[in-house]
Every structure is written in structure tokens, then in C-alpha cells.
Amino acid sequence: MRSKVSVIGAGFVGSTLAQRLAERDYADVVMFDIVPDMPQGKALDILEAGPVLGYDSLVIGTNDYADTANSDIVVITSGFPRKPGMSRDDLVKKNQEIVAQVTEQVVKHSPNCIIIVVTNPLDAMAQVALKVSGFPRERVIGMAGVLDTARFRTFIAQEVGASVRDVQAYVLGGHGDTMVPLARMCTVAGIPISQLMPADRIEQIVQRTRDGGAEIVKLLKTGSAYFAPSASVLQMVDSILLDKKMIMPCAVSLQGEYGFNDIFVGVPAQLGAKGIEKVIEIELTPEERNALEKSADAVKELIQVMGL
Template sequence: MRRKITVVGAGFVGSTLVQRLAERDYADVVMFDIVPNMPQGKALDIMQAGPVLGFDTQVTGTNDYADTVGSDIVVITSGFPRKPGMTRDDLVKKNQEIVSQVTEQVVKYSPDCIIICVTNPLDAMAQIALKVSGFPRERVLGMAGVLDTARFRTFIAQEVGASVRDVQAYVLGGHGDTMVPLARMCTVAGVPISQLISPERIEEIVQRTRDGGAEIVKLLGTGSAYYAPSASVLQMVDSIMLDKKMIMPCAVYLQGEYGIHDLFVGVPAQIGSKGLEKVIEIELNPSEREQLTKSADAVKELVHVMGI
């Protein structure tokens, strides 16, 4: 019996992720959305690429959570975009409501699944998914660090003229302005970037990484990034489905690691078939630790707004 993955939200991130998952051909995929007929149409379109690309994935579009029953992984991408006149707190509360409702349905039909939260503000939404689901922390993850790190690696590779595969880096902290790109630990083919790039230029790249999402939003005019975010979720799903035990920066619920308690924050984590298998604690210098604490405090503010 083939395994099953559900993607909640058939917008740009969700539908692009479904396409990528279908092409992996290791599980059938359900795409849920509240908009009538829209996920059905997108699912049919993706399915019809199968004969060309050679995948046999069954892709189901639906407006009924009952069709998601028995999912191994559920990815939550649905959310409310920030509109003119909305405060950050308004957005948090609106998406808290959406993610809470989605999580209730997810638990009802797939009580043994692993949840990956993508909805923004990411860390806070993962926190509400954990609370509503009642799942152990191993089975609720947030995708942010993979994306932020991918952006950082892209900019470094462009700067030095190297393959992105040769660039190793980590971005920790919350998904937002307070994220912590660890430039000190970034290497290109094992060579520290401090030997390849000037300190001033490194700082510019760090800031561009922090502004990565906003830069794309500005260029697009309407909408936001979805190619890189969907690819980042795919890497997490790969590690779970294939039990790769990859170590990647994810939003995970910390219980004392890095001196942070009962809060979702992006840190290096080993991801396998059971979800979170290990939090990797790397030694931070005082400045990095201070930045990570500041980032965690920003997440705490959002959690406080949600009243949990």
C-alpha cells in the first residue's frame, strides 16, 4: 500500500509542493483547499504530467478533509495574507484561527501523522499546531531554516563563483528579521568564507538573507516566493519518507536546548521517519547566542499575542 501525504492549501506554495511530491513518486498526494473545484483542477493537471515525466502518483484534489484520512505527513500551507491596514497582531490572530481549525481536522483524520507547518508567522503557527494537536514535539515541525539557509547559500555561491553544493551554512532563529545566519561557520568546500569574502561584504549578504522574502515580494509586486519554499519543504519530506536522517535547520519545539524552553525556534535538527529525531546543539559564541535569544524573544511576543 502506497504511503500518503496531504498538503493543506492549494495556493502557489501548496500546489508547487504537490507537483514536486508527485514527481518523487514515493507516495500518493492529497491537495486540500476550501475553494470549490480549484484543488481538483490543479490535481488533474499535475496527474496528466505523469505519462510525460514517468510518475504514477495518484494526486487527489478535494474540499473534504475525509479524503485526507490516514496521511503519513500533513503539510499546512494555508493562511491569510497580510493586507493593507492589518497589524502584525491582526495577522497572527487570523492565521491562528485558520491553523487551529486545520489542525483539528488533521488530527481527526490522521492521528498518527507528522505535521509540517509552513504558514506564517511560521514559528508561532507551529506552536499553535503543537498545542491543538496534542502531538509529541517530534511530530510537529516548522519549515523556515531550510529556506533561509538556502537563500544564504545562494548568495554566498554567487559571491565567490562556486557551486551551491560546495557551500555549507546554517541560519538559526525565528523566520523573520531576527534570524541568525551563522557566517562564522559558513564554508565553501571546507574553506571559511572569512578567507574568501570581506567582513563588510559578508554583513551585506547576511542582511540580504534576512530580507530574502521581502526582496522577492517587492520584485513580484503581488504575491510572494513559492519555488524555493516548496523545495525546502520537499527536502524535509524526503528526509522523513526515506528516513534519511538529514541534519537541517528547522523550527522545532525546544525544551532547554540552547537555553530556550517551550518554544519553537529554528535550530539544526536531525529529521527521520519519526520526525524530529535529535536537536543538534552547536557551540555559539556570545554574540551568536545573544542574537538567538533575541530571536526567541520575538517568537515569544507572537505566542503571547495568541494567548497560549
């Protein structure tokens, strides 16, 4: 029997993820959206690519949460992008309302699922999903660090002329300006990047990583990134559904780890069939710890805005 993955929100991130999942050929995919007929049209298009690419995944588009019932994983991408004139607090409250409503429906129809949150502001929305669902922390995960790390690895590989496969890196903290790329631990084929490029160039790459999403928004003029975000979710789904037990940076509700409690912070976590199976604690330098605390403080401000 195939696994079932439901994607809530059939926009660019959601529909691209649905396509990537179908091409994996290990799960049936349900794509939900409130816009009439739109998810049905996109799902049919993806389904019709199956004979060409050779996958048998069933892809369904729907406007009815009942079709998502008994999902193994539910990915929440629904939400508003930030628009001109909209403050960060406005965006938080608007998306809080959406994610809360979505989570209620997810729990109603798939009470045993694992939830992956993609909606921004990511860490705050994961907090909403955890509170509304009542799930244990192992089953509510935020996607951010995988994407941020992918950007970091991309820029390093380009700089040194190496394969991205040879670059290992971690980005911790919140998904935004306060993220904490751990340049000290970054290597290319096991060689520390401090031996491959000067410190000022490393710092420039770190800053470009922090600005990664904004750089794409600026270039696109309308909309934001979706190819790399959807690929990042896919890696998480791979590790969970196939029980790969990969260690990757995810937004996790910490319970004492790194000195934080009841707050989502990006840290390395092992993902397997049960969701988060282990939180990995890295020994940080005082500078790195201060940066992580600053990142956590930014998340706390959003939580206060939401009244959680």
C-alpha cells in the same frame, strides 16, 4: 504500499509542493482547499503530467478533509498573506484561527501523522499546531531554516562563483528579521567564507538573507515566494519518508536545548521516520547567543498576542 502526503492549502506554495512530491514518485498526494473545484483542477493538471515525466503518483484534489485520512505527513500551508493596513497582530490572530481549525481536522483524520507547518508567522503557527494537536514535539515541525539557509547558500555561491552544492551554511532563529545566519560556520568546499570575502561583504549577504522574503515580495508586487519554499518542504519530506536522517535547520519546540523551553526556535535537527529524531546543539559565541535570544523574544511576543 505508497506513503501518503496531504497538503492543506492549494495556493502557490501548496500546489507547487504537490507537483514536486508527485514528481518524486514515492507517495500519493492529496491537496485540500476550501475553494470549490480549485484543488481538483490543479490536481488533475499535475496528474496528467505523469505520463510525460514518468511518475505514477496518484494526485487528488479535494474540499473534504476525509480524503486526507491516514496521511503519513500533512503539510499546512493555509493562511492569509499580510495585506495593506493589516497589523502583524491582526495577521497572527487570523492565521491562528485558520491553523487551529486545520490542525483539529488533521488530527481527527490522521492521528499518527507528522505535521510540517509552513503558514506564517511560521514559529508562532507551529506553536498553535503543537498545542491544538497534542502531538509530541517530534511530530510537529516548522519549515523555515531550510529556506533561509537555501537563500544564504545561494547568495554565497553567487558571490564566490562556486556551485551551491559546495556551500554549507546554517541559519538559526525565527523566520523573519531576527533570524541568525551563522556566517562563522559557513564554508565553501570546506573553506571558511571569511577566507574568501571581506567581512563587510559577508555582512551584506547576511542582511540580504534576512530580507530574502521581502525582496521577492517587492519584485513580484503581488504574492510571495513559492518555488524555494516548496522545495524546502520537499527536502524535509524526503528526509522523513525515506528515513534519510538529514540534519537541517527547522523550527523545533525546544525543551531545554539552547536554554529555551516550550518555544519554537530554528535550530539544526535530524529528521527521520519518526520526525525530529535529534536536536543538535551548536556551541555559540556570546554574540550569536544574544542574537538567538533576541529572535526567541520576537516569537514570545507573538505567542502572547495569541494568548497561548
